[in-house]
Amino acid sequence: MYNNRKTSLIVSSIVIILIASSPYLLYIYKSIPYENESIDTWFGVIKGGYYVKAQNFIYTLFSKFVPLLLLLIWFATNKHWWVHVLIIPISAYLFQFISVINDSATYIDQFEFIYTIPFLIVVMAILYTIRYKLSIYVKAVDLKKEMDKKMDEAIEKRKK
Numbered sequence: 001m002y003n004n005r006k007t008s009l010i011v012s013s014i015v016i017i018l019i020a021s022s023p024y025l026l027y028i029y030k031s032i033p034y035e036n037e038s039i040d041t042w043f044g045v046i047k048g049g050y051y052v053k054a055q056n057f058i059y060t061l062f063s064k065f066v067p068l069l070l071l072l073i074w075f076a077t078n079k080h081w082w083v084h085v086l087i088i089p090i091s092a093y094l095f096q097f098i099s100v101i102n103d104s105a106t107y108i109d110q111f112e113f114i115y116t117i118p119f120l121i122v123v124m125a126i127l128y129t130i131r132y133k134l135s136i137y138v139k140a141v142d143l144k145k146e147m148d149k150k151m152d153e154a155i156e157k158r159k160k
Contacts, residue, residue, distance in 0.1 A: 008137065015073055025066050029059035061100050068093040076130055079138045087127060091120040 032039055032055045038047040039054045051057040071093060075086045 022066050029055050064097040
């Protein structure tokens, strides 16, 4: 039981850090000098490509990544019945994110929605799997709250 609490605390902490730091991710591009056409990072060289300047590329990349990340967190942690409608904006942002990474794309944010259907199918399969795995923990937390409430009510009745 202690292991589950510790794991839940770690996962919750990671989610909180991701959500809290998401606005700062939108300003990473300001740390890159504008005149640089490429930057050398610890995981490789990032080139401006279609955007010419690396700063423009990073700005556009994170302007698609941050909403995608927040939508994914929202989908994974939501327990309401309408959560699956989030798959539509997730697939649109995923398609735009891939378009930003793809240097040969000439029209960013201008796409036919029909092109997102193959991505939608893949994303739905992945997200449903993740959602299924996380739903067990959401149900467990709800059950624990309900049991605590019933036990508190029973204790109060015995005191009277």
